[in-house]
Amino acid sequence: MKISKETVVEKKGYRLHILPSKKYKTISIVAKLKAPMKREGITERALLPSVLQKATQQLPNVRTLQSALENLYGTGFSSDGSKKGENHVLSFRMEVVNEVYLKNQEPILENALQIFSDVLFDPKVENGAFDESIVAREKQTLEQKIKSIKDDKMSYANMRLIDHMCKDEPYALHVHGYLEDFEQITAQSLYEYYQAMINRDLLDVYISGDVDQTEIEKLADQYFTREFSENADDHKHSELTGSIEAKEIVEEDDVNQGKLHIGYRTNIKFGDPDYYALQVFNGIYGGFPSSKLFMNVREKHSLAYYAASRFESHKGLLLVFSGVDPKDYDQAKSIILEQMKAMESGDFTDDQVEDSKEQVINQLQETMDNANGLIEVLYHQTLSGKDIPAEELIENIRNVKKEDVIKVAEKIQLDTIYFLTSQEGGE
Amino acid sequence: MEELVYEQLNESVFREKMDNGLQVFLLSKPELAKTYGIFTTNYGSIDQTFTPIGKNEKVTVPEGIAHFLEHKLFEKEDRDVFQDFTKLGASANAFTSFTKTAYLFSATSQIEKNVETLLDFVQDPYFSKESVDKEKGIIAQEIKMYDDQPDWRAFFGTIQSLYEKHPVKVDIAGTVDSIQEITKDDLYTCYETFYHPSNMVLFVAGNFNPEEMMEQIRTNQANKDFKEIPEIERSYPDEPKSVAKAEGSITMPVTTAKAMVGVKEDVSSLNGEELLRAELISGMILDFYFSRSGEFYDELYQADLIDDSFQFETELDRQFGFTILGGDSRKPDELAARLKEMLHSIKEKKISEEDFTRMKRKKIGQFMRALNSLEFIANQFTHYHTLGVDLFDVLPVIESLSAEDADQYVEHWIKDDRISVFQVKPQEQ
CATH class of the missing domain: 3.30.830.10 (Metalloenzyme, LuxS/M16 peptidase-like)
Known part of the structure; x- marks a missing residue:
């Protein structure tokens, strides 16, 4: 087994994670800025990645900035905002070709890091405001994005499920923000939000690739040090109290295929003792093509092309999704619910448990072969405040027994059944 | 076995053509945990008209058949091949494009067995009337899923504007109607023509010993009986150089x-x-x-x-x-x-x-x-x-x-x- 070693160093205003590896021909740099999920400021956070990536003081427009990255052998640079449990995380990802593979003497990595740092800390600003035209244009783009969510029916159904299921929890907030906020956001107010964010958000920087640790630390210090931040994490998550009453919601839209999405509460989070059994549970229930959902909804009853489940590690959710003909709603729904009952009553073999463990471990190891995948796995740990070495994660999965999986099934509670169906409803 | 070395990239590929015509390529990456294997036939959705092996007349098969065949190869008389890969801790998948059909797995353990499973399931078809009929419902849902995706519709609509006659204009999965016509015999006809080893390529990349792997593949192929076949005759309509509609x-x-x-x-x-x-x-x-x-x-x-x-x-x-x-x-x-x-x-x-x-x-x-x-x-x-x-x-x-x-x-x-x-x-x- 080959597992990368992570070195974590507390720095001034940020935490540096170094992941030396000979697996890649490139060096990956990822910066993650984290804040608690709040209604206030969420639209600003949705706008910021695209505004920041457009211009810096040194490279004052998109074309010069992008040309500079192209000259650095097509250095890839992207950013986005995402929801991790009840945190809002802005990620900036860069991938630079390792100089050893190039017939070139320029310091490619250092020049790329300079751009990375400028995008984060030295954006184009005039008179205490971002560039007006950039902000105006990016607002238009975001508006389009928000309106287009409806065009991707799978994401839309997923969003609607969470809207209903987590109605009064921060988790239901939309990561793309809200149109009603647009009017009050100006180039100046966005810059004010940015200043608070860049100073106060928790910053983690990951660097992975065939790098020398001492050299990379020196470079990182040069480009990521922050003056103001204490970089402390004191955020508490909301807990759902009281019993859950399962609800069923049917909405209509102009679709050929109905989208059946079901939300459960697992009551299990990353780092909890039964988190490993939850992973094995998901493997048997709906995580793979060998799982109960795929075998029953698709293979046995030919109702769907896809039927699967996945879990959210920080909020404690299990989400089932399938695309079925509107007329098959009741049948597909009862099969999915029956399979959950089967899990509770232990209607699966020890062999299935073993197979699921192997699949989960395989998936984890494959993910860790990929630089961004490994960084995501490690960031999960950072988020939960529980640093568990990869060997231990795998060992814990291996130790899961059938009883543990049944216990997980018993803990899981049905919350919301959501069906997006055609206007005729297929009845 | 021949080794192709690419110095600037620090990569090397081992290549061998098996006696039955199968091209094998191996790329060893011992730094990785993962191995990825893909077994590809040079046959895709555009290969709709051809002369079946052993016949003299051209046939035109229903639209979407290459993709249908891809789905059905996973099902055997007694089992679903996904389960075989599951038992080996691997994940398997397949895809059909305009010109290719490919079967693949990735795994971090039991690599030899996984390669064996990949070769054996693709080279041992089992099609029955019941299982062909059952698949029609599943693929119909797959087609409807794509029908709801504006990007896919835009992509295919553009190709349909460009091409007047060529089967590249036909959706890879066919239509809900066209797949109803597919029979077990059609699948065998396509299989026998296009899944001959001489029309196929195996590429395995990842964490394994290339000499041993090649030997294993050699033995696996030598144990199977394939008749030598003449070159496959495929036929395509004459397509004008100008677009079908502006x-x-x-x-x-x-x-x-x-x-x-x-x-x-x-x-x-x-x-x-x-x-x-x-x-x-x-x-x-x-x-x-x-x-x-x-x-x-x-x-x-x-x-x-x-x-x-x-x-x-x-x-x-x-x-x-x-x-x-x-x-x-x-x-x-x-x-x-x-x-x-x-x-x-x-x-x-x-x-x-x-x-x-x-x-x-x-x-x-x-x-x-x-x-x-x-x-x-x-x-x-x-x-x-x-x-x-x-x-x-x-x-x-x-x-x-x-x-x-x-x-x-x-x-x-x-x-x-x-x-x-x-x-x-x-x-x-």
Whole structure:
């Protein structure tokens, strides 16, 4: 087994994670800025990645900035905002070709890091405001994005499920923000939000690739040090109290295929003792093509092309999704619910448990072969405040027994059944 | 077994042609935990008319059959092959494209057994009437899922505007109606013709010993009986060089319209290396004008004619080729008109040597980044191999290109009768 070693160093205003590896021909740099999920400021956070990536003081427009990255052998640079449990995380990802593979003497990595740092800390600003035209244009783009969510029916159904299921929890907030906020956001107010964010958000920087640790630390210090931040994490998550009453919601839209999405509460989070059994549970229930959902909804009853489940590690959710003909709603729904009952009553073999463990471990190891995948796995740990070495994660999965999986099934509670169906409803 | 060494990239590939004609390539990456194997037949959705092995007459099979066959190979008389891979801790999958059908797995343990399973299940078909009928419901849902995806509809609508007769215009999965006609016998006919080892390539990349792996594959293949077959006769309609229709559109329940501009590429006279050069040069020219650093992108973006969904691609393969540009737009008519003008104007413009060097660097970097992925290496190597090109030659070919090559390319590239516009229009509320 080959597992990368992570070195974590507390720095001034940020935490540096170094992941030396000979697996890649490139060096990956990822910066993650984290804040608690709040209604206030969420639209600003949705706008910021695209505004920041457009211009810096040194490279004052998109074309010069992008040309500079192209000259650095097509250095890839992207950013986005995402929801991790009840945190809002802005990620900036860069991938630079390792100089050893190039017939070139320029310091490619250092020049790329300079751009990375400028995008984060030295954006184009005039008179205490971002560039007006950039902000105006990016607002238009975001508006389009928000309106287009409806065009991707799978994401839309997923969003609607969470809207209903987590109605009064921060988790239901939309990561793309809200149109009603647009009017009050100006180039100046966005810059004010940015200043608070860049100073106060928790910053983690990951660097992975065939790098020398001492050299990379020196470079990182040069480009990521922050003056103001204490970089402390004191955020508490909301807990759902009281019993859950399962609800069923049917909405209509102009679709050929109905989208059946079901939300459960697992009551299990990353780092909890039964988190490993939850992973094995998901493997048997709906995580793979060998799982109960795929075998029953698709293979046995030919109702769907896809039927699967996945879990959210920080909020404690299990989400089932399938695309079925509107007329098959009741049948597909009862099969999915029956399979959950089967899990509770232990209607699966020890062999299935073993197979699921192997699949989960395989998936984890494959993910860790990929630089961004490994960084995501490690960031999960950072988020939960529980640093568990990869060997231990795998060992814990291996130790899961059938009883543990049944216990997980018993803990899981049905919350919301959501069906997006055609206007005729297929009845 | 022959070893191909690519020094600059620090990669090497082991190659052997089996006695039955199967091409095998192995790439060893001991630093990784993962191994990826892909078994590909040079047979896809466009191969609809052919002379079946042992017959003299051409047949035309129902649309969507290559993809249907891909689904059905996983099902055996007594089991589902997904389960075999599950038992081996692997994940398996498959895909069908215009020109290929591929079966693949990835795993971090029991690699030998997984390779064996991959070879054996693809080389041992079992089709029954019951299982063929059952699959029709599943594939119908797959087709309907795509029917709801505006991007897919826009992509295929553009190809259908470009091509008049060629089966590239047919959706890879077929239609809900066409798949109803598929029979067990049709599947066997296609299988026997196109799944002969001499029409197939196996690529395994990852953590294993290449000598032992090759020996295992050799033994596996030697134990199976394949009759030698003559070259497969495939037949395609005569496709005009000009587009089927200059404009097309569909209406869908989308919030934002889409406008796509397609260019019908002429690949008829190109050999493998020329195809690769054409693909690289057109990619670099499009990048120069239409990526975020480009003057055309900037103009379109500032004018609010495009947003982040704007994309462009060139696909050149045996038999067909196209370039497609476009995306969501609030002013789809204006975008389509501007894109056409821009494409025409490329001929009058020149890319400076300095800018061209920047585009070369970008291409080199993108290629190096892609090499981090076993999937990219194995899939692309196989693809280029079927066209007679070596994937790792991409690097020296990029390095050999000059601004002059680009100038020459644009001279004959854009012609008015080779351009189509296709739109996805929102429904009137």
